[in-house]
Amino acid sequence: MLKKTFNYLIKIEYDGTNFIGWQIQKKGRSVQGQIEKVLKKIFKTKIRIIGAGRTDKGVHAFEQCASFKTDKEIKNKIQFLDSSNYFLREDSISILDVQKKDKTFNSRFSAKERTYEYRIINRRGYPALNKHKAWHIKKKLDLQLLKKGVKLLKGTHNFSTFRAASCSAFSPIKKINLAQVKINGESITIIFKSRSFLQNQVRSMVGSLIYLSSDKWTLRFFKKVFKSKKRELCAPPAPAHGLFLKKIKYK
Numbered sequence: 001m002l003k004k005t006f007n008y009l010i011k012i013e014y015d016g017t018n019f020i021g022w023q024i025q026k027k028g029r030s031v032q033g034q035i036e037k038v039l040k041k042i043f044k045t046k047i048r049i050i051g052a053g054r055t056d057k058g059v060h061a062f063e064q065c066a067s068f069k070t071d072k073e074i075k076n077k078i079q080f081l082d083s084s085n086y087f088l089r090e091d092s093i094s095i096l097d098v099q100k101k102d103k104t105f106n107s108r109f110s111a112k113e114r115t116y117e118y119r120i121i122n123r124r125g126y127p128a129l130n131k132h133k134a135w136h137i138k139k140k141l142d143l144q145l146l147k148k149g150v151k152l153l154k155g156t157h158n159f160s161t162f163r164a165a166s167c168s169a170f171s172p173i174k175k176i177n178l179a180q181v182k183i184n185g186e187s188i189t190i191i192f193k194s195r196s197f198l199q200n201q202v203r204s205m206v207g208s209l210i211y212l213s214s215d216k217w218t219l220r221f222f223k224k225v226f227k228s229k230k231r232e233l234c235a236p237p238a239p240a241h242g243l244f245l246k247k248i249k250y251k
Contacts, residue, residue: 003071009099012064015092017132022055031219038087043072049244052107052248058240065248067107096219113249118206119242135242139214146213147181147224154179160229164206169198
């Protein structure tokens with residue numbers, strides 16, 4: 001008799017500071033790798049998890065999602081969460097929730113929208129409490145130019161300018177559902193929502209927006225760079241530690 005297979009979705013929060021990124025690699029500690037080690041302890045067998053997004057080294061997540069299949073049912077949700085987080089707490093990883101899904105669910109391909117936030121602290125003083133959680137920019141930024149630049153990124157475009165050379169996406173054309181700037185005193189948050197993003201797209205867009213808002217580029221030149229589809233014209237990507245995977249939407 002064939003064993004029944006259960007498909008689960010887990011929601012995960014993590015501090016990416018001390019990881020090589022989400023994905024398992026030959027060398028270094030990954031978020032995926034640490035979670036799989038813990039699931040192996042709990043289920044007594046190797047478990048492979050599929051992440052909804054592959055965050056880079058140093059990138060954080062408020063709600064990353066991953067799915068996995070197992071022939072062992074999670075009968076006590078609280079016990080599973082407590083056991084998992086007992087082993088993960090020293091890694092600054094927390095499993096926030098676990099949900100049973102149908103057989104066809106895949107955390108990556110079933111996602112309808114991904115939300116990323118990029119955080120900036122714009123002041124002279126060093127951000128002692130947010131050393132690894134925001135990009136510190138001393139020079140006063142032109143917030144009106146920043147808003148104008150962000151607005152241009154909304155909609156369906158060819159984002160080749162902001163695409164990493166190693167990006168494996170089939171097409172550079174993406175639709176940005178939301179491109180928004182929130183300002184709270186010295187704190188600036190740039191928010192992007194899309195079904196999917198190209199490799200390094202968000203950090204590259206933010207890097208170029210900072211060139212614009214710090215007077216290195218004019219708005220006209222920013223538009224020219226964007227429309228050029230040439231990666232070599234892109235500004236340096238923003239540092240990874242200011243980027244957060246905020247939420248994955250499935251419905």
